[in-house]
Amino acid sequence: MKKILILGAGIYQVPLIRAAKRMGLYTIVASIPGNYPGFPLADKVCYENTVDHEAILKIAREENVDGIVTAGTDVAVITIGRVCDALGLRGLSAEAAEIASNKLAMKSRYEEYGVRTARFRKIPFAREDYEELLEGLEFPLIFKSVDSSGSRGITRVDSPADFREARHNALENTRSDYFIAEEFIEGDEFGAQAFVQDGKVEFILPHGDYVFRGDTGVPVGHYAPFETDRACAPDVREQLEKAIAAMKLDNCAINADFIMRDGKTYVLELGGRSGATCLAELVSIYYGFDYYEKILRVALGEHVDFRAIKDDSGRPRLTPNASMLLTSDRDGVILSQENRNDPSDPDIVQIQFDYAPGDSVHAFRVGPHRIGHVITKGDTLGAAVEKLHQALEHIDIRVAGEA
Incomplete structure (x- = not known):
């Protein structure tokens, strides 16, 4: 049985852990102690800080793991790079991980390689x-x-x-x-999910972002496809590929943030891992494959086919979808939560509550303050978005506390 070491046990690592279990992998989860939902799912739990690369390397060596990976967080990326280098595992290098985990290093590389950025x-x-x-x-x-x-x-x-x-x-x-x-570049914010394998960018999926306006824009949801002007599409690809080369990213998922201004793509930053806020699910639904499984297979050393699932006529079956986080406008305690949506609705992909009544939650300011999510799909993007708003209207969460 192959062994996979997953860094993190939070809400964004849970689908990765579940995918590993479905694949029959022996799943080792490393994280600091806490009430994290990934712990009960793992075959083995190691209570270590994922930024402590020496401690994680020791675990990887002792367990003789076949791969190391995370999802939805930048915190563990440097550790993954160092472990991959030390053990010859497949994944981004320590050098690439260092660049991806430091915004000054990243921006400096963009400047050196001619990537359009602020x-x-x-x-x-x-x-x-x-x-x-x-x-x-x-x-x-x-x-x-x-x-x-x-x-x-x-x-x-x-x-x-x-x-x-x-x-x-x-x-x-x-x-x-x-x-x-x-x-601060004024323009249209959007993002993209991508994967680079053996030096080749396997896919680029631009997505629109729903943004919470706090101190800065914080993504609270996404939708795909994101239709840029046809004339702008080559520029999006060019800037993303230049940024990937500048950062030396390879054999990893990529989470990219962009601004479009006057028909030009500006790269804000790239992460060397899959995006949070239902972005891995967005990729899976749109292309028709299990993105978490493919991320795991690459980490295990396999060469993976990222082509979309085809319909009966042989054309790619691309499914529009949309998602939104559930949030609270106050610090407090959940009194009740109700989902009045039809559980048999085929266009409601998932409705998830992260907490239960009696749990304490935060007023939303940053991504980890989420309290759940909703994901929908449709024959068209308009239908997927309409279904999303309908589903949200049928969810009630009451939180006691001061707004």
């Missing part, structure tokens, strides 16, 4: 008179911690009056002694 500056936390460093950049700006994920440590800055609070937010969400400031 202008930026490195700002040391120790330096308080950094207005001089920002010379040449235009407001609004974004202050970002360089090593956080889930939209943490990111703040929009409209004037110097916002500097102190934005700097503090970056400082509270980083292990580094600097952050970056970059220009």
Whole structure:
């Protein structure tokens, strides 16, 4: 029986763990202790911090694992790269993982390789008179911690009056002694899921994003297909492929964030793993294959076919779909939750509650504050989106607490 080491036991690793179990793999899950839903599903649990690459490498060696992987989080990516290098496993390299896990390194590579991206500056936390460093950049700006994920440590800055609070937010969400400031590009936000295998980009699936407007835009849902202007499609591919090459990403899933302005694609950032917020499910539904299974097979050293499932006429069967997180507008305790949707509706793919009545939840600010999700599909994108809104109207969650 082959062994797979999965880093993380949270809500976005659960489908990966379940896919591994369906495949008959011996599933080892590593994570810090906590009430994580992935622990009961695993064959073996190792209570280790996934950023401690030496501890994870020791586990991988002792267990003689055949692969190591994660989903939906950037936190464990560096560890995966280092373990893959040390043990000769298939996956992104330590160098690529380091670039993908540090926004300054990533942006610097984009600049070197001619990837179209926002202008930026490195700002040391120790330096308080950094207005001089920002010379040449235009407001609004974004202050970002360089090593956080889930939209943490990111703040929009409209004037110097916002500097102190934005700097503090970056400082509270980083292990580094600097952050970056970059220009905020006004335009249409969208993303893409992709996979690179043996140096070849196997697919690129652009998707639209539903965004929660807090300190910055936080994705709360997605839909596919995302129709860019036909003339812009080659530019999307070109910029993504250049960014992948710049970051030296290979044999891994890719989560990409873009802005489209005046017909030009600007790369915000790429992650060397599958996206969260139902994005792996978006890929699976759209192409008709189990994306989690394919991610696992690549990690195990197999060469995988990423072509879409075909219909009876031999054409790719591409299924439009849409998803949305369930969230709370307040910190508090769930009093009740009700799903009044028809369980036999074929176009409702999944409705999931992450918590039960009596559980404490957070007011939504960043991705991990989700309390569930809804996924729908349809013959057309319009039908999938309409079904999504209908399904959401038939879900009631009551949370006691102050708004």
